[in-house]
Amino acid sequence: MLLLIDVQRNMLEPPVPVPAWESVSAAIATLLDRARTAGEPVAWVRNAGGPDDADAPGTPGWELVHRPLDGEPVIDKVLPDAFANTDLGDLLFPASHLVVAGMQSEWCVRETALTALALGHEVTLVSGAHATHDDGRPAHEISREVEQELVSSGARTARVDEITF
Template identity: 55%
Template sequence: MIDVQRDMLEPPLPVPSARQVGAAIRDVLDRARQAGAQVVHVRNNGGADDPDAPDSLGWELVHEVRDGEHLIDKSVPDSFDGTGLDKILPDGAPLILVGMQSDYCVRATALAALSRGHQVTLVRDAHATYDDEVPAAQASRRVEDELRAAGAMVIGSEDVRFD
């Protein structure tokens, strides 16, 4: 769960598809928990003037971390960079990624995981970003295409399985 924080999914400035993406993330998380899958929450620590500055409302996670789940904090897009995530995840473990922002933290973390030998599955309807030079949906599709080409699988939330 990459940066599933209030600043991107709740007012005042949620991503354009926040309602749909939030529902898909909740569904995947609920099913992961029911299956007993390992859940890791990644939280971005923005700068003092950012909407996800530590201890601000936007910095808070949307979903509470439950007993047995992990929480790591980061300050760069790659969730593996200096966080100890590589020590939490078994070598080569398959990863199912959901979260924010497609073109920054989701992309960087997926590419880092692939380079470490993980099988990566990105959940198509459970990641998003903001409109920028290109519309958010187009930016997210570009990331999906890039990650597919790098070896990741991209599937809809309805196809996610935790066996």
């Protein structure tokens, strides 16, 4: 399953996108096209921010950048871990393989991937298809650290061109 986390306008479009927004958005579009062409299930996770957040439900920033097809579930969440208080776990068979991409590397991507691993799922985090904002350090360094942590926890990483469905 391709799991797209918080691929929302507030992160991947101006006025305040993540630093690598153009390349990350293109990488996600490539993954989405490949998954759909191969008939691989796609699930979307969407952050539902508070009333003053850029991703508050119903605002332009809350909208997904790419349009889900009929039958592709969209899971709204309020916590970084997409498994927490959602039905994401109900969509997965035991020991599913999740190909993960999305926003924000050190928050929602990290938390969701760690929970998936703890639940016995295989996780592949796609390098170049997840990102975050600069936060005292360059965003690419934060994303790289998350990749290293997840590999140490049992995930694998792969470049977009290495992903097949």
